Amino acid sequence: MNIAKKIYCRLFQFGFKVAIPLLPYRSPHILxxxxxxxxxxxxxxxxxxxxxxxxxxxxxxxxxxxxxxxxxxxxxxxxxxxxxxxxxxxxxxxxxxxxxxxxxxxxxxxxxxxxxxxxxxxxxxxxxxxxxxxxxxxxxxxxxxxxxxxxxxxxxxxxxxxxxxxxxxxxxxxxxxxxxxxxxxxxxxxxxxxxxRTLPPKITAGTGMDTLAHAVEAYIGGSTTRQTRREALRCVRLVFKYLERAVKNGNDMQARRGMLRASYLGGCAFTVSYVGYAHAVSHSLSGRYNLPHGETTAVILPYVLEAYGTAIYPQLKALAIAAGIAHMDTDETIAAQSFIRAVWELNRRIGIGSRIPAIKPEDIDKMAQMADAEGNPVYPVPVLMDAKQLKRFYVDVYEQGGTRA
Ligand SMILES: [Fe+2]
Structure with missing residues (x-):
């Protein structure tokens, strides 16, 4: 992304971040x-x-x-x-x-x-x-x-x-x-x-990973507040505790309740602190090929986390601690990489792959432009990318183009 667009994006995001305390956010009454x-x-x-x-x-x-x-x-x-x-x-x-x-x-x-x-x-x-x-x-x-x-x-x-x-x-x-x-x-x-209770395992899996993506993208973004960071961490803890259980036994009401709570907390976090490129790319894919949003987001999420690189290692370490796979004294790089690996592994254990075979290579340019238009300048992502840079994610998950088995 060129420097002028980067400055524009960051100024736009700064404006919205400064405005957060002034905006009329409210939480729904819960039954x-x-x-x-x-x-x-x-x-x-x-x-x-x-x-x-x-x-x-x-x-x-x-x-x-x-x-x-x-x-x-x-x-x-x-x-x-x-x-x-x-x-x-x-x-x-x-x-x-x-x-x-x-x-x-x-x-x-x-x-x-x-x-x-x-x-x-x-x-x-x-x-x-x-x-x-x-x-x-x-x-x-x-x-x-x-x-x-x-x-x-x-x-x-x-x-x-x-x-x-x-x-x-x-x-x-x-x-x-x-x-x-x-x-x-x-x-x-x-x-x-x-x-x-009757939600099929495949939908439980996809929507549960969507919840995780909400919390993770909100947490690693640049517009968090103390409250949204806390909500995101609680959401991540609940997803790693309950999602696999809910997928494997839909009648596990403790897991179902935990995931509903996680979904709510993830929603609270991202409605204030936004999502990021995993969502922008996912929306273009699910709109183009009529794919379920949760599943496409789940597939894209770890690729996006890897692409951000060391810029998000401190946040990923905190997420790894919330997920129960690292401690305060764990080395930051090890903790961050463990978190990304844990996302890949959770996807695999609940039946979500690492590819989106529906992608047609001739659609990639258009979809990358759509993701660019959705993400920039609104999403306060940790590393800015334009359409040309976002194309990598479509190529990564394209059946023949991916790098991960
Ligand atoms: Fe989502």
Whole structure:
């Protein structure tokens, strides 16, 4: 990256870092059980709600308990269950129309990141009826009170239950972009491990590593606060303790609960301190080839950590201590390299590979430009890279181009 762009990026990031204490970050109210929702809605004088979810989750009966108790207690319930992985502009618009037609007063995003993001995006359009999603994409463009929003994650997770972001896919261009504004932070997050019990091992693995990436990228970035560093370290400790257990035995409720907590903490960390190039590269890949975000991020993460080199060794040592693989007196280089190795090994043990065979070499230039546009100047990454430098990650994970077995 040339020096002028580097200066621009760092000044931009410095501006946002200085502004952190002035910005209206808030944490959602936490409920531990879905059953507590009706009482809360009554307190808020809300009796007409819209559930935003996907067909699979509904088919597995995961939303059934909530639907029953809401109906039993006299709530009017509208269900929109057409969310797909990577919610599209068309889907958000469809859900918005149902919300208006049924005079709903609140949104419940019940599912993975896609359902929660879809509910947030519907809220943004309700708050700003004259704007399109594209108008609202980017930082601080919603700027209006959104409807009461309850987020119920069924994966652990995207952290969407606590973040300012809603990621949307433009179905026509394949471009993924995020709406990022404070009104999008859900009012309530329901961390009920029962909602994750039936999550298949593959999705548990991918979304769990996404959680790890949130904490790691936030921690190694240049915009941390004492609180986000603490949240990131707690998240990393929980992921290394519980993710493998949750993947291998979905009924291990202690592990499921630990991962939901990790997801929430990772979300709290990155919504203030941002993610980094693992996410920027991953978004371009999952948008282009419709791949699950968690899995692509998991594959990319250790390559990115290796590429940052010694610049992040002090932070990686702290992460290694949190993960339980190093001590205070461990040599910094050894601890840092052990952490990267531990990420590779955790990926391998839970069935995540080190390649993305879907990549087509002719797409790499375009995707690297998209990652550059997403990451720079917003993400306060430890080492700045432009599109040309980011290309290495696509080549690394491309089936024939990779260097790691
Ligand atoms: Fe993520």
């Amino acid at each position: 531990n059980k879905v059953d507590e929702i009706p009482q809360l809605l009554k307190k808020k004088d809300i009796n007409n709600v819209m559930l935003v979810t996907d067909e699979q989750i509904r088919k597995f009966g995961i939303t059934k308990r909530l639907e029953l108790i809401l109906k039993e207690q006299g709530f009017k319930l509208t269900v929109y269950d057409k969310v797909q992985s990577n919610p599209t502009v068309r889907i958000v618009e469809e859900a918005r129309q149902q919300y208006i037609q049924n005079n709903c007063q609140a949104l419940i995003g019940f599912g993975g990141g896609s359902s929660m993001d879809c509910a947030k995006a519907v809220g943004a359009l309700i708050a700003r009826p004259k704007s399109t999603l594209e108008d609202l994409g980017g930082i601080l463009r919603v700027w209006a009170r959104t409807p009461y929003n309850i987020a119920i994650p069924t994966t652990a997770g995207t952290g969407s239950e606590t973040t300012v972001a809603a990621v949307i896919l433009d179905d026509e261009t394949g471009h993924k972009y995020a709406l990022m504004d404070f009104p999008l932070i859900p009012d309530v997050a329901v961390l009920d491990p029962e909602t994750t």
